[in-house]
Amino acid sequence: MALNDKTIFDKIWDAHIVHTIPSGPSILYIDRHYIHEVTSPQAFEGLKKRGVSVFRPGRTFAVADHNVPTRHRHLSLSDESGREQIEMLGENCQRHGIKLFSLDHPQNGIVHVTGPELGITLPGMTVVCGDSHTSTHGALGSIAFGIGTSEVEMVLASQALLQHKPRQMRINVEGELQEGVTAKDLMLHIISTVSTECAAGYFVEYTGPGISKLTMDSRMTVCNMSIEMGARGGLVAPDNVTFDYVKGKEYAPSGEDWDRALDRWEKLPTDAGAFFDRELSFDARKVEPMITYGTNPAMAVETGGMIPEIDRMEPALRAAHDKALRYMGFSPGEKVKGKKVDYVFLGSCTNGRIEDLRAFASLVKGRKKAEGVTVWIVPGSMQVRRQACDEGVAKILEDAGFEMRYPGCSACLAMNEDKIPRGKYAVATSNRNFEGRQGPGARTMLAGPLTAAAAAITGKITDPRELQQNQL
């Protein structure tokens, strides 16, 4: 281990420290700040009370996404309080000169889909947003993490945060994912192995061929799910996959600026002898299609697996499993495969990108939606929606009996009208299966886009590879 060797996290962090309070936190400069309608109104109200204006309005970007409708968008929101939040976001952005991707903007979408696809998030940046899944942006090779509303106010007021440097963890993934297995399956596999709190206090760097062979969309899924194991954030060092993705994007540098940026970005990856507080290793080849059976993302098994027996668990874990299984209406020792599914949700900042829609379409092509299953396909952004139409993905979906909606967070957190009814089972490509997350009493089973497609076609939990084989 060489003393001067640094991780990518160290390099970005150190380059953004304005000042360190003796034996205290540091002032960390923030390059990109995203805001949305739900966690920003109280921050603007705070600024007003203090008589402070937005310090660097050009570094904040606003998107309406959390409580927006995914159908009939030309009508005004039926819910008055939701409408008030969206209107207030518009007013606050206008007053302070902040760029807004409003509901009717051609680039509207979920903040964590829109930011990267426009090149607003770039390698080497510090990125924050009042949303825990800000970790998604780490896939670009940036330090990105979720913050609370008081911290949103701090960034608006000073373009900085007071932060203690977190510990660092490296998760190395050997091998490559098998056909029919996705980045989401990899993350459910990892989280179910390490628990939902294993990475608390850590920032994670993902490395190894199991990561570098992934596309940018998949890397975003990986970094997105970091928070579900408690991590402050997760990132992947930028490489040619990253540079190819970023180049030519609306907000990305071009010409000589591009060359200069590339010079800087190529120096970002972790040095060979850099120190990590903790290192974990996984084998991508061993990952199978995964699905959750309980009420946190660590309660996951292979689609061919069984809900665990709880007799031998530690008392607290047994109590948690007992409560979760009662909520889900499942019993220990049952097979998950073949379980009836009422709803399928494809979307969210975890799996709402074009690659996810393509994966879903690849499996449903030439087939028909199962009777009795309600399916919501919610693209992550207007751009993803347009791309799905242009590429013919939308046509495949339509032919198979599915409707593609308009972008938004939708049934991931059910702030809009996309709520799973009480007691119903939903296979969801989103990130959280907490009690009531998709609506009071809703029973969520998290999975990747292929497993979601298999459920949509068969009406039950199915290993997507069985359908892929039949397709050949």
Add this chain to the structure above:
Amino acid sequence: MPIEKFTTLISTCVPLYAENVDTDQIIPARFLRSVSRLGFGEKLFYDWRYDRQGNHRKDFVMNDYRFKGEVLVAGKNFGCGSSREHAAWAIIDYGFRVVVSSSFADIFRNNALNNGLLTIELPERFLERLFNIIKSAPSTEVKVDLPRQLFEVLGGGLVEEFEIPPYKKKCLLKGYDDIDYLVSHSWLIEKWEKQNNKL
């Protein structure tokens, strides 16, 4: 804008014997449509506190008349999930001033401290004993001593030191606020921006 100062507190506890309590349980997303910081207390733990008809669930600890107080005691990884600060606002609005657990999710901890809600991390074995004591004697009082960083179960001699970053401790003791600090240092941030080509 100063936060409420915190020095010492003596109170009974509300024991929430559950691990991985996520912010969707603390305050369900459907209640996040407000544009104010106030009034979330009545929605705190809504789906655990109330049944479908809006009646109190008898089996939930906050509805048990024996357990009252300004200290919430909960299992490990408290506050995981969403970054919604509404979770901290709801806990404060309900009347809690301290949350005790063996571990907290990072964003929740920051949100709590930024609002003057003290989070105290105690070893798992201590927490287990604390749960047992409160369960068998709900009127047991605890003393939270921030200056000395001590958590004490009164009458039983059980006491444990807790960690808090010195800066945050000072903020809570004096009622200081990070935003005021940052705004007062905007000159330094601007100077740094110029030196680092950020303007």
